[in-house]
Amino acid sequence: MGFLSPPPVRKLPLAGEDTARVVEPNGNGASSFVSSGRRAVASTSLAVDRMQVEELSIAYGSKLAVDSVSLPIRQGEVLALIGPSGCGKTTLLRSLNRLTELTKTASLKGRITLDGDDTATFEPTSLRRRVTMVFQQPNPFPMSVFDNVAFVLREQASRRPRKRELKGAVEDALRRAGLWDEVKHDLAHPALRLSGGQQQRLCIARALAANPEVLLLDEPCSALDPQSTQVIEDLIVQLREEVAVVIVTHNLQQAYRIADYVAFMYLGELVEYGPAEQVFGAPKQERTREYVSGAFG
Amino acid sequence: MATQVHDDPGARALRADRRAELMLGALVLGVLGFVLLLIVFVFREAWPSFANNGLLWFANGDDFDREIEEIFMSANLLQEPVYDFRAWPILWSTIVITTLSVVISFIAALFVSVFVVEFAPEWMRRILEPVIRLLASVPSVILGLLGVLILVPFIGEQLITDDQRREVSYVVSLSGYSLLAGVLILSLMIAPLMIAVFVDGLRSVPRGWLEGALGLGVNRWRTFWKIGVRTARPALVAGTVLATARAIGESIMLAMVCGGVGFAPNPADGLIFFLEPAKPIPAAILQASEELTSPPMRDTIFAMASILLFSSLVLSLAGWAVKQPMKKYGVRS
Incomplete structure (x- = not known):
């Protein structure tokens, strides 16, 4: 992946800005899409520590996929995990809500805390309600739009709630995912007949319906066209005020567009972690510099 | 002209395709025809029993096994065949x-x-x-x-x-x-x-x-x-x-x-x-x-x-x- 002739970078409005700006690339080769005008990370007063990854190592059998990684996950910020394929970023993401446990050979060392509590002590289901996941492929359930969002709410309720009681929560989740205006007239519409971008936003709505504290996104735009990608990126930037957002992406420009903090991983190690500005603009590590300039990966 | 067509691999493949299509189509038709014939045959053979009993065919009788016996025996006697049957x-x-x-x-x-x-x-x-x-x-x-x-x-x-x-x-x-x-x-x-x-x-x-x-x-x-x-x-x-x-x-x-x-x-x-x-x-x-x-x-x-x-x-x-x-x-x- 190289950026020899980078496309214009559309800067999303960050907190405090009213309009999006389009930044023309200056065409200076490596890391050229990093414009000097990128706004500094959202004010730190907004950011609240939600999760803490401490010395986390994950192995599949004898193969080490994540090697003693430590980083914080904060609400009010978007954290992007970048790195070449197989570098362990998706594994790290899945370990945050213990989805790695579904793989029988996976073993985990180290600690992950959510609001100060070790996630290993949680019931997996209650952890996954507070830390929800959106996957690479849009995977709406084979039900109506309404039932997709209501599914989690129904599963959480101790007795089966009536449709009327759920309506508000479903509408709220769809609004937060920016899908409400498109589906409000036909909530009984089969979810699998929506377009790819709408399906992915439905999956985000579904993940938000549980009112999670952390939202994990595993390459949410890789199966989507540029326009849908745009919509979802806007959405992610908006969401970071309410939930901590962690996104895995292969797309460096996307990471640059939406992330406040970036973690670059290579062969399971966390090579560099820092504000997006710094990782893309002035990487401290040689390997980071090579990667963000498109030398490998 | 004929040899030309014969040698052209594209035309040959097309003909092979068409042959397979025809054969499969004929097989399907054959099976369909057989099933249809089977249904017609069974219902035609069954008709006298239904016609003689009417809707009572589906009703409950006194003794199922004796009915069967009487139907069977009626063919051996010089009399009208018996069809009385309650299924x-x-x-x-x-x-x-x-x-x-x-x-x-x-x-x-x-x-x-x-x-x-x-x-x-x-x-x-x-x-x-x-x-x-x-x-x-x-x-x-x-x-x-x-x-x-x-x-x-x-x-x-x-x-x-x-x-x-x-x-x-x-x-x-x-x-x-x-x-x-x-x-x-x-x-x-x-x-x-x-x-x-x-x-x-x-x-x-x-x-x-x-x-x-x-x-x-x-x-x-x-x-x-x-x-x-x-x-x-x-x-x-x-x-x-x-x-x-x-x-x-x-x-x-x-x-x-x-x-x-x-x-x-x-x-x-x-x-x-x-x-x-x-x-x-x-x-x-x-x-x-x-x-x-x-x-x-x-x-x-x-x-x-x-x-x-x-x-x-x-x-x-x-x-x-x-x-x-x-x-x-x-x-x-």
């Missing part, structure tokens, strides 16, 4: 035995297949699956033998009390050959068939849907129940239809363990209902098939067969109809 006992036996065993084996098969696909450890799965497939292909006569040698004596000696025998002695004698034996063995027979189809269906549920639910904090059991089983419903329907078809058509095993008495088990008898003998349609046909030489008997047998044929037709239609609403939400069969 209710065998219809009722078929309905009860099929429904009960399909319900029992459906519930069992559903839980077993969910367990096999989602919860069983790998080594157990590796043993269970071939065993289930093997069980699905056990000849029914072997199961019938097991029933006659083990289950029927057990029911006759252990389950039926003298009081129960006395209670119904004025209509039927309880010997162990019973509805219960038929239902149990039939369930055993069709459950592996259902499990095999269900397991395939459940396994083909996209992992993404299951992971999606797990990633939202729904536990494994609920995930599999609400998403997996829901998505696999077409396979559940297909397996059930297949198993029901086999249950309806099962003759030899049921003839062996159900007692072969033309008697309609009476639900009003309470639990004794299950211990009473029965005679489903295929068993009745099997037991009467030696008497095909007698023309009225022959027509009567064809009438019973036409009911079986009709019910399998209805079954396929019902299976198709049940799948329709699922298509809407993108669940494909």
